[in-house]
């Protein structure tokens with residue numbers, strides 16, 4: 315009970331620091347926007363990856379688990395790799411074509427991300443029969459891609475087709491609140507999963 319309480323406090327403290335960093339990142343970007351298109355896209359992509367990695371790292375900090383640590387790198391790669399859909403939709407590796415699409419590319423659709431995460435969960439579970447690993451794989455995708463979409467939503471709003479109409483561009487408080495909700499969802503899912511596993515192990519020991 316006490317350990318859960320301390321973990322919740324640690325989670326709040328860690329997430330507040332992260333939200334502060336996410337805010338500072340946007341302020342710095344607004345002041346130091348490169349004029350060159352290529353550099354601008356490169357910096358923006360790196361910031362997405364960094365945001366995904368840092369937001370996952372709060373979970374590592376809270377749960378202090380080595381297996382979670384490994385997924386920080388996965389989150390970093392996924393946060394960056396999401397923008398590959400610009401090039402896939404443009405059917406070209408030219409940046410100007412990738413940045414002038416008539417509609418938004420598919421990986422930027424929020425409901426699709428949750429659907430993909432569900433598919434990944436089932437696929438990993440089927441392949442390795444490890445509930446914890448499949449959950450972390452699915453959650454790291456949700457973490458990286460939803461944080462990416464939220465950051466993009468500061469300029470363009472969220473693309474929620476076909477579940478809901480698209481949103482207006484998010485304000486900074488809405489963006490930070492949505493990042494907090496995303497973290498809270500991941501925290502609760504992992505807390506319940508790790509606790510349930512522990513209870514299951516203790517039950518098995520009692521029956522030996």
Ligand SMILES: [Zn+2]
Nearest residue numbers: 397422462466
């Ligand atoms: Zn993007």
